[in-house]
Amino acid sequence: MTPVSPIHPDPQAPEAPGRPGVPPTWTSSAKDAVTGALGGGRVRAAVGFGVVNEVYWPSSGDPQVRDLTFLVGTPDGWVDVKRDCIYILTPCEDGPLIGVEHRLADDPTFRLRLEIMPSIENDSLLIDYALEGGGTLYALLAPHLADCGQNNTAWVQDGMLYATRDDAALALSCSGGFGAMSAGFVGVSDGWQDFHQHGGMTWQYARAEGGNVALTGELKESRGTLAMAFARHAGGAAIHARGSLQRPYPQQRAEFLKAWQTWTGRLRLPAGGDEERARARLSAQVIRVHEGSDFSGAIVASLSVPFGQAHSDLGGYHLVWPRDMVEAATGLLAAGQPHDTLRSLNYLLACQSPDGHWPQNLYPNGEPYWSGDQLDETAFVLLLMGKLRELGLDTALRPEALTWAARRAAGYLARNGPVSQEDRWEENSGVTAYTLGLMIAALVAAGPWLDAEEADYALALADDWNARLDGWCYVTGDDAPLAGQYGVDGYYIRIAPQAGPQPGRQEVPLANTAGLKVQAGALVSLDFGYLVRVGLRRADDRRILDTLKVVDGELRYDSPAGPLYYRYQHDGYGNTADGGPYLGQGIGRAWPLLAGERGHLALLAGESPQPYIDAMLHSSGPGGLFPEQVWDAPPTRRFQPGKPAGSAMPLVWAHAEYLKLLWAREHGQPYEALRAVQERYLAGKPVPQIRFWRTDAPAFELPAGLALRVEDTRPFTLHCGFGAADAWDSVQERGAQAGVFGLWRVEFTAQELSNQSALNFTRRFEDGWEGRDHRVVLRG
Template sequence: MTPSSPPLSPVHPDPHAPEAPGRPGLTPKWTSSAKDAVTGALGGGRVRAAVGYGVVNEVYWPSSGEPQVRDLTFILKTAGGWVDVKRDCTYTLTPCKTGPLIGVTHVHADDPAFKLRLEIMPSIENDSLLIDYALEGGGTLYALLAPHLADSGADNTAWVQDGMLYATRGDAALAMSCSGGYGGMSAGFVGVSDGWQDFAQHGQMTWQYARAEGGNVALMGELKTASGTLALAFARHAAGAAIHARGSLQRPYAQQRAEFLENWTHWTGRLQLPAGSDEERDRARLSAQVIRVHEGSDFSGAIIASLSVPFGQAHSDLGGYHLVWPRDMVEAATGLLAVGQPNDTLRSLNYLLAAQSPDGHWPQNLYPNGEPFWSGDQLDETAFVLLLMGKLREEGLDSAFRQEALEWAARRAAGYIARHGPLSQEDRWEENSGVTAYTLGIMIAALVAAVPWLEPEQADYALALADDWNARLEGWCYVTGDDAPLAEKYGVPGYYIRIAPQAGQNPGRQTVEIGNTGGLTVQAGGLVSLDFGYLVRVGLRRADDPRIRDTLKVVDGELRYDSPVGPLYYRYQHDGYGNTADGGPYLGQGIGRAWPLLAGERAHLALLAGESPDPYIGAMLHSSGPGGLFPEQVWDAPPIRAFQPGKPAGSAMPLVWAHAEYLKLLWAREHGQAYEALAAVKERYLEGGPPPKIRFWRTDSLSFELPAGLSLWIEDTRPFTLSFGFGAAAVWEGVQEREAQAGVFGLWRVEFPAQELSRHSALNFTRRYGDGWEGKDHRVKLGE
């Protein structure tokens, strides 16, 4: 510090400074989840950011799961009035192939001379976001910042001090500095005393409030120079945020830009992009970069589902998609593996191994710091981790881990699947419990994948259980005759259904409540989806299996949307997750829209059946947003406001899962096979599979008839005494009792060898737990 430098004053709001009126401001909300681009640095900087509608909206720090800012936009004051850059201008994006450097140019139709250029990137060494700006055409530029610190727009405090803008809430703080300095500065409450309201009421900046405490706040700063760099920085305290902001501006922006791109160029240069057109490969490169940005830096390997809050402009809920879904994360990590980034995939598996719950499963979703968010249990998410482990083993990459760690994880995960399958508390769409071809197929493959890390008795059990579930899959998930109301319509004998609430007889006659429609109940046999396609993807069924082909006929008839950009698909009939009819945001009920992700899943089935996947690839490519990001859903109705048929519908964008699907799809087209299928699974099941030797009877997977030659194991997760007899249901012959014996994976069982059962026509039984009976009798008809 030179003798003339003023001392730094303590960084906290002055309680005696003039406070903005209107506390607490409007009810806070997030912003649109339709992003143009996302960015993050490869290095020490921990900031991730998204750009939507040409401006920064949602900035994440210190992990990719913690949003701290709603948006950062600009207002221009001219001699003739003022311009809201986000609302009044049009913009174009400048692509950068080597890395996620976001360039945006705003123009105004009424003033051809006006042009605002922005370049947005996080610092590689400070926890800050750099926005380099250049204004042409005259006027004065103002930066308008809306903090939502610690994942909330409520109870934020904002103030101005020593030429910098500050905000804090809880253990999060931000500071925004400008290389050219600020003129006027103000802190206010959103909707009452913020900078936008000042311009709306006065046409210029007239308010200069020093602080706004405990509410939904906004900060405004007049930029003294027509070009310069803003540094939006974060820390646990305001003083630390100021250090990051000042540090980011003390080095030339051009030098930091070159370092940012150098790191990304090195990473991107290692990509092994599949063959394809220039457009397809450019999108593959972008998809890989998008996935990598979503990993974040604070928790290595943790990939979130999206840097967005779906329909966030309508609510302020915690969560959003900035969470780790183990299913989505495995899909993303596998996509990176498919394009030659094994180190990234290994980091992700390392994270997942560390995040496994003590009982063996993975939470429905969790913040990158490991804290669970929702409490549902989706068995496919646990199974997917085993598939990733199996894939890395087949690629010879499992040596990156201590084998004891892999054994510990695999044994706990396989045990959890064995104890809780075949029904899952939630399906992959997080809406219904029951048995689905998707979740069941992935669990079967996962049990096979786990075998190399299991003890011999565990391995034998896992394979026997997988064989049993594989043999029973169609009985639980495939419908014919009266159970198949769509069969006659499409001229097929049967098809796979989306879900059956119970793993029992007559699955098509069961009823399913569609959770996002306000209680609509439909017959399970009339509800289809593309979920069955993973039976082919993981190597359990052939693409030319008549049951697969027939189900595709039904799905193409029921769920295909021939959009202006190509064929896209709905999740299932009657889906209510999506915009309302007038384009309004989803708030618990809406209309399910078509998903580009599902076009990718349909393309896989076409490819594996020897057909061209190109129409579906084209639909994915051209359903994207202006920056090439794949949306969760597209608009499927006549144009309305900003929505065009076949283009993003305003839900999550990007959807990381869709970018991963695209990468694997291009790999599959080049190699003629699905990337995720394990050799061990294909060898065991693709040609029909070994005949099962044991039928596993569970309360949630009853067996009413046992084919001849099978042993019967009656199981539970707690000790029991079995009281049983043979013959007619009314008169049990030779009534006796057997105590359940402890088996592997925490299961208890009573075994009936096939030879013992061969002498009888039926087995009748009930169970006693301690001193209490279960209160019902069971009967299994024994095959001839």
């Protein structure tokens, strides 16, 4: 057998003019559908505006293509399929086989039918096509190899189209062969510019090196199959492309659907109407597509780059956010796919940092992207572990692995809480009911994997934080400027920058705005709802109900689709007033995801969640995908009220929320809630025994009967005394003792504090005095 040699472009071929082309961008993040194979093939792809845009390989975190669209040459002119045609999506219940039909409004004979699916055994995307009504079809491909539109090189050779950049290569082949072929630079010498200037394909450049490139190929036949394949070098990509076309397309189609039918057949869809169940099936499939094949279990947030048409940034949403991923894995668990959930947990355990936390986000290969620390993400993994344990599914993983992960994660939360460097929206540091509630539940969930001393500590810390949560996150009186407007005593705020008294008077700087700062007491969100969902508060708790009144008044948008919700007042993340893309500052739009969160609270309070379920259903895109945000202004040429606003679509988190809301409606309880948490805080209501004093969570008063533990992550000596602030009586020094989870502590028992009025102290560390005094008033 003759070995296959790598393919090299002809250095003598004519070079396309216009290097490097216009600055590259990604394409719109509003997708119609997503697809991926269950098998050996590692390609994932999205379709938007009826054409392939963004193709991922070898993992769901590695985009390699901006888009592949079509032009049609006719005796009367030419057609840009993406711009000139009306398209209809053809749904497929059995799996993510994407069918699209393009039509021309003024020519009833014109039809371009596309069917798009990845190969189950080759690293290639198959596009089966059929053109009716005459004309010649041309494929127009824009590679963005290795996650970048710069420094790509494209060429034509031996009847195929090629591109390469760094260690990624692409080959495009056609079952019927190409006629004319060309490689050019986008905006100067690409195929679209050729048609725009000359009405047809007149350029046939053999090579475009080192820029933003595009490839054009004339399809000899009006029916056939394209194979877009990937490998580390051009020769390997050619093998995948040829291999994909050597097998009959109908046979590959049947195999693709059979694998998905088997997977979909294992779903346990929640009860509901036909439309609800169909969307539940689609939601589960969408989540599964976002798990790539290269790193088993890794689920990215979306196969899209938000507002990608306006920038060329790396990352986008094709990254693993541990929070979003746990939400997605939990959604699949609720839909009856425990093996998928276990794969995801296995992946997360393998990605845990040595200190116990999970990165803010990361590529599927484990490489961190952003460097922020969001404590809810670490807490979420512990909650997923706890859920699997309660269901008896944790035995699928080695006990030692679970124990090691739980001890490190619980220790990280203990050392770093209750203040999180970032909230769940990745915009502010501080204390939120959302993150703190998840951490409290996570410390309880970790208990079975901890030793006795660690478990006692974790529960005591959780009890203390739960008792102090309202003091940090709930406002009344002068701290609650919205209370009078809505006739309530108080409400939970979005965030308090510090864990201290009078949280509503603290000032919150808002991201994505022109430096706007707002009083914390004037900012609300639906984030507090997780206090109910994880089992810390009852849905009929007056504080919960009062906060809902304020949230409904401040954040509800009654769209044509139904009630949807904003993240918080003055949100600046969203497209601009005229619908332009977000470029660092915009207008926050309403989120279908939050309609799902509001629906949970309605259900748990004994109301119908149906308006919120319907709102999610009706705010989706043409292919049934849930968008990140919807348009909330008068209709424009591009946007309609209550429909996708051009941000990320699909948002995997929203599809998981929908699955869990349907499950909750059927079972009358939230899927996230752990029995251990509910029994402790809703049934048992433990009385805290210890107040934990930290630098970023000081205690200014200590109720009678509580011990006081002063803690730090470094050794210290406590210089302390009792009495008035300016007269320390019985001054003494106590050396901190090493405790669990790497914390050092000095503890005062409730008995020795019982006859004192106040404790004054400061600390001396190895590098000197901390430079300030602290005072805790002791309540008898």
